[in-house]
Amino acid sequence: GAVVSQHPSRVICKSGTSVKIECRSLDFQATTMFWYRQFPKQSLMLMATSNEGSKATYEQGVEKDKFLINHASLTLSTLTVTSAHPEDSSFYICSARDFRQTNPHYGYTFGSGTRLTVV
Amino acid sequence: GQQVMQIPQYQHVQEGEDFTTYCNSSTTLSNIQWYKQRPGGHPVFLIQLVKSGEVKKQKRLTFQFGEAKKNSSLHITATQTTDVGTYFCSTRDDKIIFGKGTRLHILP
Numbered sequence: 001g002a003v004v005s006q007h008p009s010r011v012i013c014k015s016g017t018s019v020k021i022e023c024r025s026l027d028f029q030a031t032t033m034f035w036y037r038q039f040p041k042q043s044l045m046l047m048a049t050s051n052e053g054s055k056a057t058y059e060q061g062v063e064k065d066k067f068l069i070n071h072a073s074l075t076l077s078t079l080t081v082t083s084a085h086p087e088d089s090s091f092y093i094c095s096a097r098d099f100r101q102t103n104p105h106y107g108y109t110f111g112s113g114t115r116l117t118v119v
Numbered sequence: 120g121q122q123v124m125q126i127p128q129y130q131h132v133q134e135g136e137d138f139t140t141y142c143n144s145s146t147t148l149s150n151i152q153w154y155k156q157r158p159g160g161h162p163v164f165l166i167q168l169v170k171s172g173e174v175k176k177q178k179r180l181t182f183q184f185g186e187a188k189k190n191s192s193l194h195i196t197a198t199q200t201t202d203v204g205t206y207f208c209s210t211r212d213d214k215i216i217f218g219k220g221t222r223l224h225i226l227p
Contacts, residue, residue, distance in 0.1 A: 034214060043207065043219045044162065093161055095215070107152050107164030108215060 002028050002098040006111025013084055013118055021079045021114045023094035029074035030096035034108070035067075038091040050077040050094075084118040091115050123148075123208055125218030133226050138195040140221035142208030150211055151184055151191040156220070157204040165193075167211075200225050 003026040013019050023033055031052045036044040048069055049057040056069035068080040077096075081088055093113040124143045132138050142151060150169045154162040166175055168184035168191060175182045181194045195202055205220040 041222070044217045046214055046216070049214055095162075107154075107167050108211075109164065110161045113161045 002026075002096070002109045004030075004094060004096050004109045004111040006094055006114060008114055009112060010115045011117070013116070015085055015118055016083055018080055018082045019084055019116060021081075021092055021094075021116075023077045023079070023096070023111050025075045025096050025098075028096075028098035028100065030077075031074060031099065033071060033077040033094055033096040035069065035077075035079050036093045036095065038093060038113075040091075044093065047079075050079075052077075081116065084116070086118045089116055089118045123151075123210055123216060123218040125208055125221055127221055128219065129222045129224070131224045131226060132198055134200060135197050138198050138202070138223055140193050140206050140208075140223075142191045142193075142218055144189050144210070147188045148191075148210045149188075152209045152211060152215070153182060153191075153193050154207045154209060154217075155204050156207065160204075162207060195223075198223070198225055200227070 005024045005026050007022050011019055033050040035047045037047050038044045046059050047062045050069045050071040052071045052074050058064045066082055071077040091113050093110055095108045095110040097108045126141050150167055152167045153165040155165055156162045166182050171188050172186045173184040179196045183192045191208055193206055203225050205222045207217050207220045209215045209217045
């Protein structure tokens with residue numbers, strides 16, 4: 001099945017620094033990837049939709065200058081949290097779907113997530 | 120945009136008891152998806168339902184999509200400790216919108 005690899009799995013950074021998270025589709029091409037944030041014991045909140053070769057689409061309330069998304073190839077999307085602050089500490093997850101899959105019952109595959117702690 | 124409301128938020132059951140979580144929408148949904156997230160893990164796709172009145176089974180899990188395509192349920196028969204986690208319903212158009220999830224605790 002489709003596999004999405006996300007790195008790093010955990011990162012601790014100092015306040016004011018930037019952190020880059022990578023999301024790769026390993027055995028399929030993903031023209032679209034999605035970035036979510038999940039706070040403890042809460043649901044997944046969609047932050048942005050990453051489109052290969054074009055600008056990302058951000059959800060309302062998500063600062064695009066703070067959460068930089070780059071989707072330069074069909075298998076790689078990156079999320080950079082710039083000038084991180086403690087309130088940015090969260091679980092960040094990417095997802096993608098193999099659009100070659102024509103079975104309507106085939107869902108989206110999620111990366112394993114990145115737990116970011118800003119100190 | 121579309122929203123899905125999920126109840127209950129938490130459920131504690133004795134091992135061996137049944138469990139059900141419900142997902143409701145005020146608008147007609149084109150599809151409903153269910154995911155399971157283990158503590159500390161990431162969401163794992165379980166199933167997608169697209170047809171009115173659709174019922175699908177995966178071993179002890181039974182998924183239903185309402186006739187009006189505005190609600191869905193996930194029922195687990197005879198829960199086991201491996202069922203622990205949060206179950207999310209979601210709907211997908213150009214993006215996936217998740218419900219708040221139901222956190223299932225199993226009491227031994």
